[in-house]
Amino acid sequence: xxxxxxxxxxxxxxxxxxxxxxxxxxxxxxxxxxxxxxxxxxxxxxxxxxxxxxxxxxxxxxxxxxxxxxxxxxxxxxxxxxxxxxxxxxxxxxxxxxxxxxxxxxxxxxxxxxxxxxxxxxxxxxxxxxxxxxxxxxxxxxxxxxxxxxxxxxxxxxxxxxxxxxxxxxxxxx
Amino acid sequence: xxxxxxxxxxxxxxxxxxxxxxxxxxxxxxxxxxxxxxxxxxxxxxxxxxxxxxxxxxxxxxxxxxxxxxxxxxxxxxxxxxxxxxxxxxxxxxxxxxxxxxxxxxxxxxxxxxxxxxxxxxxxxxxxxxxxxxxxxxxxxxxxxxxxxxxxxxxxxxxxxxxxxxxxxxxxxxxxxxxxxxxxxxxxxxxxxxxxxxxxxxxxxxxxxxxxxxxxxxxxxxxxxxxxxxxxxxxxxxxxxxxxxxxxxxxxxxxxxxxxxxxxxxxxxxxxxxxxxxxxxxxxxxxxxxxxxxxxxxxxxxxxxxxxxxxxxxxxxxxxxxxxxxxxxxxxxxxxxxxxxxxxxxxxxxxxxxxxxxxxxxxxxxxxxxxxxxxxxxxxxxxxxxxxxxxxxxxxxxxxxxxxxxxxxxxxxxxxxxxxxxxxxxxxxxxxxxxxxx
Numbered sequence: 001x002x003x004x005x006x007x008x009x010x011x012x013x014x015x016x017x018x019x020x021x022x023x024x025x026x027x028x029x030x031x032x033x034x035x036x037x038x039x040x041x042x043x044x045x046x047x048x049x050x051x052x053x054x055x056x057x058x059x060x061x062x063x064x065x066x067x068x069x070x071x072x073x074x075x076x077x078x079x080x081x082x083x084x085x086x087x088x089x090x091x092x093x094x095x096x097x098x099x100x101x102x103x104x105x106x107x108x109x110x111x112x113x114x115x116x117x118x119x120x121x122x123x124x125x126x127x128x129x130x131x132x133x134x135x136x137x138x139x140x141x142x143x144x145x146x147x148x149x150x151x152x153x154x155x156x157x158x159x160x161x162x163x164x165x166x167x168x169x170x171x172x173x174x
Numbered sequence: 175x176x177x178x179x180x181x182x183x184x185x186x187x188x189x190x191x192x193x194x195x196x197x198x199x200x201x202x203x204x205x206x207x208x209x210x211x212x213x214x215x216x217x218x219x220x221x222x223x224x225x226x227x228x229x230x231x232x233x234x235x236x237x238x239x240x241x242x243x244x245x246x247x248x249x250x251x252x253x254x255x256x257x258x259x260x261x262x263x264x265x266x267x268x269x270x271x272x273x274x275x276x277x278x279x280x281x282x283x284x285x286x287x288x289x290x291x292x293x294x295x296x297x298x299x300x301x302x303x304x305x306x307x308x309x310x311x312x313x314x315x316x317x318x319x320x321x322x323x324x325x326x327x328x329x330x331x332x333x334x335x336x337x338x339x340x341x342x343x344x345x346x347x348x349x350x351x352x353x354x355x356x357x358x359x360x361x362x363x364x365x366x367x368x369x370x371x372x373x374x375x376x377x378x379x380x381x382x383x384x385x386x387x388x389x390x391x392x393x394x395x396x397x398x399x400x401x402x403x404x405x406x407x408x409x410x411x412x413x414x415x416x417x418x419x420x421x422x423x424x425x426x427x428x429x430x431x432x433x434x435x436x437x438x439x440x441x442x443x444x445x446x447x448x449x450x451x452x453x454x455x456x457x458x459x460x461x462x463x464x465x466x467x468x469x470x471x472x473x474x475x476x477x478x479x480x481x482x483x484x485x486x487x488x489x490x491x492x493x494x495x496x497x498x499x500x501x502x503x504x505x506x507x508x509x510x511x512x513x514x515x516x517x518x519x520x521x522x523x524x525x526x527x528x529x530x531x532x533x534x535x536x537x538x539x540x541x542x543x544x545x546x547x548x549x550x551x552x553x554x555x556x557x558x559x560x561x562x563x564x565x566x567x568x569x570x571x572x573x574x575x576x577x578x579x580x581x582x583x584x585x586x587x588x589x590x591x592x593x594x595x596x597x598x599x600x601x602x603x604x605x606x607x608x609x610x611x612x
Contacts, residue, residue, distance in 0.1 A: 010505055011505055013486075013502070013508070015487075016490075016491070016494055024609050026607030028607065029595055032505065032507070033510075035512075069609045072612045073607065077607075142415075142417070143187050143188045143414075145415030
């Protein structure tokens with residue numbers, strides 16, 4: 001399974017809140033938080049083929065352009081799945097992840113999984129939970145991170161293999 | 175191994191993190207922390223660690239100048255017990271779904287009910303409250319009063335022991351009447367408690383709590399094993415993505431708070447500083463640049479590493495890192511769920527604790543003065559201000575360098591891994607994905 005991961009500037013290791021103006025970019029590498037996920041993926045003959053990153057403020061100001069470019073890049077690179085997040089309880093990142101994830105799943109043939117914490121994100125979760133598979137994860141510094149990453153990867157696997165995900169989604173998603 | 179650790183740690187960490195009493199204690203102390211930081215600055219100006227400082231300003235502003243500053247610092251440091259009662263009852267009331275203002279007001283009154291309000295001077299008895307009951311020694315009494323009074327208040331509210339006002343009465347009035355019977359219940363309880371204690375050899379609840387709880391707990395907390403365990407758990411939990419200090423503070427914060435306030439009171443009055451293991455000791459002499467002592471890690475990243483990713487992150491994170499912000503490293507390097515970095519991330523703070531504990535116990539550096547510096551105060555400056563001696567900065571510098579040496583082999587391992595990935599990706603074609611023309 002080849003995975004593309006979308007992260008914000010903090011999770012991709014490009015700085016803190018002050019770097020929210022980081023422009024959309026990507027590397028054919030597992031950056032920052034994607035590296036943690038890549039390690040688990042590699043154990044099952046899968047890998048992160050690329051990390052897309054975008055500062056949350058940059059996204060806010062260029063929503064249409066960023067969403068369009070990511071959708072087209074996904075179509076061009078043809079990953080098996082796009083994973084948006086883990087966003088923890090970073091509200092701006094969670095909104096960006098869900099909006100882009102929904103756009104990619106709707107406008108391309110690439111399946112999408114999101115990972116979001118419920119804290120600070122109740123509006124975003126309410127808006128997208130019926131449109132997108134959003135794995136429940138802990139807030140920043142909360143308990144249960146490793147488990148939620150396992151759930152995220154398992155759902156990616158199921159979606160790529162086109163298995164039935166109903167029960168799994170009911171149990172681990174919003 | 176990681177899984178096993180998680181299976182053991184997770185349930186405990188989750189329980190501690192979600193426990194409403196522990197959470198309220200932590201939140202309650204946080205409510206009064208800004209007041210302590212602000213008034214600490216006044217205290218520090220009044221007692222700046224430069225020889226001749228006090229005399230110089232006495233010459234300029236007159237001999238009373240230090241009183242102006244101590245009036246401000248006294249306003250908080252002599253009332254930390256009362257303020258702890260206020261903060262904790264407010265937080266606990268809020269977390270229990272009550273009108274926090276009412277819950278807190280009743281708690282403060284309960285605390286005052288149990289406080290002796292007369293002072294004997296010679297043969298005359300004056301109506302007065304000694305600040306000893308309201309200050310650091312009263313913190314545990316404040317803490318228990320807050321928890322018990324809010325719990326009793328909630329008990330009454332849940333049973334609807336309220337006077338219902340007809341519709342149309344303004345909310346402020348009806349809320350005030352809602353609080354009437356529950357307040358009466360709580361006050362009656364503490365009235366009885368005061369009487370009961372007056373019949374015992376302890377005479378006051380203050381004496382009982384201080385002797386039976388605060389003093390023994392203080393002794394347990396004020397020890398090297400206690401701080402070692404604190405720092406070990408705080409770092410270990412971060413490696414699993416859990417905010418370690420949030421969990422450990424919920425257990426230790428009342429004790430460290432008391433120890434710190436003791437030193438602060440002593441510093442203010444010019445007495446001998448009593449304790450080594452204060453909150454300052456932990457914040458200023460065991461970790462540099464945030465949990466895991468990541469400033470040492472950052473220095474390695476910046477000056478030794480070759481992979482583009484680590485170098486770039488080092489450059490971006492060094493300035494926030496100097497001021498104790500390490501979020502970009504924790505999630506960006508990442509530290510979270512990274513077994514390679516976990517080893518020094520746990521060892522460095524523990525080793526720093528051992529070294530600092532030894533150095534302070536040998537009296538090579540004056541004890542910390544309890545002045546709560548803003549948490550963004552960079553190392554070297556914080557070491558000097560918190561001890562009033564340049565030797566504090568020297569210890570910080572030594573531990574910072576030692577941290578660099580300890581982080582070095584582990585970060586190099588990570589660097590090598592990233593370099594391999596980067597060169598493998600570069601061999602395929604360009605690593606960067608060009609979004610410009612899509």
